[in-house]
Ligand SMILES: Cc1cc2nc3c(=O)[nH]c(=O)nc-3n(C[C@H](O)[C@H](O)[C@H](O)COP(=O)(O)OP(=O)(O)OC[C@H]3O[C@@H](n4cnc5c(N)ncnc54)[C@H](O)[C@@H]3O)c2cc1C
C-alpha cells in the first residue's frame with residue numbers, strides 16, 4: 001500500500017482540509033507521500049514535511065501549476081500515479097476540480113467525499129445531501145478518493161521532518177489559462193477551520209442588517225457563514241455559503257440566525273458539536289438539529305446575546 | 311455553434327429521502343422526480359446563449375431509465391431543440407456516464423458541453439471533469455459566468471475563497487453552479503411544443519461503452535441522528551447553558 005496525498009496550500013501554509021486528508025490516508029495503511037504543486041510553494045512543502053504520518057514530500061514548483069489549473073495538475077499527478085495504490089485529496093473546491101479528471105484518465109471510478117474508511121477498498125460516503133450514508137467497495141486497481149474534512153481530525157506535527165524531493169515538471173497542457181482570483185478579504189478565521197461559526201439567513205433582511213452578526217462573531221472569535229438565500233439575496237459573497245453545494249462545516253459551535261433549516265443547509269452543518277438556533281418561527285425545521293434554540297425576533301436576540309457575552 | 315447539455319432525472323430536492331427497509335437503496339416508488347437543479351441551470355444557460363444568437367442548436371442528453379424522457383421534455387420545453395435518451399435500467403456510475411457522453415460528443419461534435427456541477431442524488435461532482443478528461447478538452451467547473459468568443463470562453467468560477475477567472479479554449483466542458491442564472495419557468499405552450507421535438511432513444515450497448523459499476527454498494531443507511539436539544543427561554547439561559555452544560559464558551 002502506498003498513498004499519494006495532494007496538498008492544498010497558499011504557497012506558505014496548508015489550507016484547511018489537507019491535514020484531515022492525511023489522517024484519512026493514514027487509515028488506509030502504508031506509506032504516505034504528499035505532493036505539493038504550485039508556484040513558489042517551497043515554504044508549503046516545508047510545512048507538509050513536518051505533518052505526522054508523512055514519509056516523503058514531492059515538490060513541483062512551476063508557473064503551470066499556479067491556481068491548481070485542473071489540466072496541468074492532472075498531467076502532473078498522472079506522471080507519478082503508477083507508484084501508488086491510493087490517490088487522495090480533500091473534497092474542497094480544489095480537490096473536486098481536478099481529482100475526477102485524474103480518475104477518468106486512470107479509468108477508475110472516483111470515490112467522492114468519504115466520511116469514513118472501512119478498509120483499504122471500502123468507504124462510507126454521504127449522498128442525498130447527507131440524508132443517506134452509503135458504504136461502497138471499489139474494484140478498481142488504484143483508488144482515487146476525495147475526503148470530507150469534517151469527518152477526520154487534522155494530523156498533528158511529526159517529531160522529525162520528512163525529506164523533500166523535487167519531482168519532474170510536466171509541460172503546460174496549454175488549453176486553459178489561469179487568469180487570477182478575487183478572494184474575499186476577511187480578518188476572521190476561515191469557515192472550514194473555525195471553532196465557532198455564526199451564520200445568517202434570509203431572516204437577516206438586508207446586507208446592512210447582516211452586519212449585526214459581526215459584533216457577535218467578534219465576541220465568539222467566530223467565522224461568519226450564510227444560507228444560500230442570504231447569498232442569493234446579495235447580503236454576503238458566495239463563499240460564505242454553507243450547505244450541500246456550499247461548504248461543509250462542523251465547528252464546536254454553530255449559531256444559525258434567521259435560517260429555516262432546509263435539508264440542503266443542514267447538509268453542511270448538522271455535524272457541528274453544538275448548534276444554537278435563533279428563529280421567530282416556533283416550527284422552523286432548524287430546531288430539529290439544534291442543541292439549544294430561542295424562538296424570538298433575531299433583531300432583539302442578537303444584540304442581547306452580544307451584550308450578555310460581555 | 312452547437313451546444314450539448316446534460317439533464318439527469320433525480321428525486322425532487324424538497325422530498326425527504328428514505329432508505330429502503332432492507333438497506334439496499336433509497337425508496338423511489340411514488341416519489342416525486344425532477345430534473346437535477348444544476349442541469350436545469352445548464353439548460354437555461356444554453357437557451358440564453360441561443361436567444362443571444364451565439365448558439366444555433368441545443369442537444370440535451372439524459373442517461374437513465376425510460377422515464378428520463380420526461381426530464382428531456384422539460385429541457386426541451388425550456389428551449390433545447392432535441393433530446394437523446396441513453397436508456398438503461400441499470401445503475402450507471404459517473405465514469406460510465408462520462409464514457410457514454412463521450413461517445414455522444416464524438417458523434418454530435420458540439421463546441422461546448424454545459425453540465426450541472428453535481429447530481430443531487432449521488433453528490434459525486436465528477437461527470438463533467440471526467441468527460442473533459444476523456445475528450446482531452448479543457449474544463450471549467452462551478453462556473454458563475456461564461457462569455458463565449460470564437461475560439462475560447464472567459465469563465466468565472468466559484469472557489470472556496472471567492473472567485474477565479476479562467477480562459478479555456480473551445481471546445482470545452484463547463485459545469486454550472488447555482489449562481490450562473492435563474493432558470494425560467496416552463497409555460498404550457500412550450501410544454502406542448504416540446505412534445506413535438508425529436509427525441510432519440512439509444513441503448514448503451516449501441517455505443518460500445520463499458521458501463522459495469524466499479525463501486526459495489528454494500529450498505530445504505532440513514533445517518534445517525536442528533537440527540538434532542540432544548541428550547542431556552544432567553545439569552546441569559548442560553549449563555550448559562552453554553553457555559554455550564556455545553557462548555558463551548
Ligand atoms: C440543489 C439545491 C442546492 C441547495 N444548496 C444549498 C446550500 O448549499 N446551502 C443552503 O443554505 N441552501 C441551499 N439550498 C436552498 C435551500 O433549499 C433553502 O432555500 C435555503 O437554505 C433557505 O435559506 P434560509 O433558511 O436563509 O431562508 P428561508 O427558508 O426563507 O428562512 C428564513 C428564516 O428566517 C426566519 N426569520 C425571518 N425573520 C426573522 C426575524 N426577524 N427573527 C428571527 N427569525 C426570522 C424565518 O422564520 C425563516 O425560518 C439549495 C437548494 C437546492 C434546490
Ligand SMILES: Nc1ncnc2c1ncn2[C@@H]1O[C@H](COP(=O)(O)O)[C@@H](O)[C@H]1O
Nearest residue numbers: 316317373425426428429434435436437
Ligand atoms: N445519468 C445522467 N444523465 C445525464 N446527465 C448526467 C447523468 N449523471 C450525471 N450527469 C451530469 O453530470 C453532472 C455531475 O453529476 P455527478 O458527477 O453524478 O455529480 C450532473 O449535474 C449532470 O449534468
